[in-house]
Amino acid sequence: MITPPRAVRDRILSLSPTELPAYVYDLAALRAHAASVRAALPDRVELYYAVQANGEPEVLAELGPYVDGYKVSSGIELAHVAEAAVDRPRVFGGTEKTPTELADALERGVTRFQVESEYELYMLAGLAQRHAPDRRVAVLPRFDLPVPDGLLTADGGGSATASGLDPARADTIVGLLTDGSYPNLELRGVHAHLANGVHAEEHLALAESVVAWTLELAARNGLRLTEVDIGGGMAVDYDRPERRFDWHAYGEGLARLVTAHPGLTLRIEPGRALTAYCGWYASEVLDVEHGSSEDFAVIRGGAVHLRTPVTGRHDQPWSVLEVEPWPYSWPRPVVRRERATLTGQLSTPKDVLVRDVRAQGLRAGDRVVFSLAGAYTSSAPHRAHTRYPEPGFHFLDADADGDRSR
Ligand SMILES: Cc1ncc(COP(=O)(O)O)c(C=O)c1O
Structure with a gap:
C-alpha cells in the first residue's frame, strides 16, 4: 500500500x-523523480520520454528540463508534444505510421525515425524527398531481436511481434540505407525495444546484447554505427510498489557500456517508470x-x-x-x-x-x-x-x- x-x-x-x-498529479514529485533518473545516467546516454505512457501537457512540460527529447508513436502524440514542449527533439517510432503522419513528422522537423518495416522505409524515403528535401533524415531501423535465452524472468518479451524488422533481413536493410538507394536517409544505428516490465539487472543485460548485435552488424558491413536505442520497458512493480527500478545500478552499468565503446551514444525511452x-x-x-x-x-x-x-x-x-x-x-x-x-x-x-x-x-x-x-x-x-x-x-x-x- x-x-x-x-x-x-x-x-x-x-x-x-x-x-x-x-x-x-504531484508535479513536484514528478520533477524530483525525473531529476534523480537523469542524475543516475551517464552523459552519453540520452533520455527520451515515451509519450504514450502519459501525454498530459502538464506532464510533458514538467519533464522538459530532465529529458533529451520525446519519443512519439503517433501523429496525435506528435501534435501534443509540439504544443507542450516546443522545439524539443523528437523521435518518431510506433508500429503503424501512416503516410499522413510521416509527412507531418517530416514537416515538423522530427529528428529521428525508428523504421519498423521495409514498407515504411520505402514510404519514408519517398515522403522525405517531398517534405524534407533539404536535409538527410536520420533513421534507426527497429529490429525484433530475440531475447537471449534465460535472460528475462518478467513477461512481455521474447516472442515475435508485429513490431520491428526481422533481424535476418538486417544486412539487406543496411545495404539499402548505405548503397545510395536512398541518399536522403541517413542510417545512424539500431533501435530495439525488447520487453516491458524489466528490472535493472536484466535490462542492462538486454542493453549489452543489443549493443553487441549492433556492433557485429556494423563490422560485418564495414560501417560505423553511432547510436543504439534500447527502448523503454523499465519495470513498475504493481504487486510490490516499493520495489522500484534501480536507476542507480542501471546508470552505472550503462556507464561501463559506453566507456567500453567510445563513439557510441545510447538512448533509452522509458514511459511508465517515469510517470507512474x-x-x-x-x-x-x-x-x-x-x-x-x-x-x-x-x-x-x-x-x-x-x-x-x-x-x-x-x-x-x-x-x-x-x-x-x-x-x-x-x-x-x-x-x-x-x-x-x-x-x-x-x-x-x-x-x-x-x-x-x-x-x-x-x-x-x-x-x-x-x-x-x-x-x-x-x-x-x-x-x-x-x-x-x-x-x-x-x-x-x-x-x-x-x-x-x-
Ligand atoms: C518502442 C517502445 N519504446 C518505449 C516504450 C515505453 O515503454 P514503457 O512505458 O514500458 O517504458 C514502448 C512501450 O511498449 C515501446 O514499444
Whole structure:
C-alpha cells in the first residue's frame, strides 16, 4: 500500500462526490523523480520520454528540463508534444505510421525515425524527398531481436511481434540505407525495444546484447554505427510498489557500456517508470454488495478511467481515506467479511481494480485512492461509448504558486 502525500490527500478530501473520480498529479514529485533518473545516467546516454505512457501537457512540460527529447508513436502524440514542449527533439517510432503522419513528422522537423518495416522505409524515403528535401533524415531501423535465452524472468518479451524488422533481413536493410538507394536517409544505428516490465539487472543485460548485435552488424558491413536505442520497458512493480527500478545500478552499468565503446551514444525511452508514481486516481465507494461467497465494494468510475489493472492483470495498489459523517438517513453499506473485491461501475466481471483484499469495515462514502496511476491509465475511447463522465484532473505543485485543475 502506498499512502498519498498530504497535499494529494487534502485535495482528494476537498472534492465533492460529484467531482470524483479524479486524477491528482504531484508535479513536484514528478520533477524530483525525473531529476534523480537523469542524475543516475551517464552523459552519453540520452533520455527520451515515451509519450504514450502519459501525454498530459502538464506532464510533458514538467519533464522538459530532465529529458533529451520525446519519443512519439503517433501523429496525435506528435501534435501534443509540439504544443507542450516546443522545439524539443523528437523521435518518431510506433508500429503503424501512416503516410499522413510521416509527412507531418517530416514537416515538423522530427529528428529521428525508428523504421519498423521495409514498407515504411520505402514510404519514408519517398515522403522525405517531398517534405524534407533539404536535409538527410536520420533513421534507426527497429529490429525484433530475440531475447537471449534465460535472460528475462518478467513477461512481455521474447516472442515475435508485429513490431520491428526481422533481424535476418538486417544486412539487406543496411545495404539499402548505405548503397545510395536512398541518399536522403541517413542510417545512424539500431533501435530495439525488447520487453516491458524489466528490472535493472536484466535490462542492462538486454542493453549489452543489443549493443553487441549492433556492433557485429556494423563490422560485418564495414560501417560505423553511432547510436543504439534500447527502448523503454523499465519495470513498475504493481504487486510490490516499493520495489522500484534501480536507476542507480542501471546508470552505472550503462556507464561501463559506453566507456567500453567510445563513439557510441545510447538512448533509452522509458514511459511508465517515469510517470507512474506521480499520479493518483481517487474515487469513493458507492455501495457494498454482499455476494454469496464474497463482498464487493463498488467504486464510482473504475476501468472506464483506469485501465491498468485490466490490461496489466494486476491489483492496483490502493489506500483508504475514511469519510465522516455519513450524510444520508439510510444505512451505510459496509464490507462485513474480512476480505472484499473492489470493482468499478461497469457491468462486466472484468472491471476489477483490486481482487480479494483485506477490506473489512470499508464503507460507502469512504474515499479510495489508487496509486501508480500516472501511466497508461486512459480509457478515453471506452468512456466515449458509455454514460460515464470524464474524471477531473488536478495538477498539484508544492513548489509553485497555485496549481491547475480541469
Ligand atoms: C518502442 C517502445 N519504446 C518505449 C516504450 C515505453 O515503454 P514503457 O512505458 O514500458 O517504458 C514502448 C512501450 O511498449 C515501446 O514499444
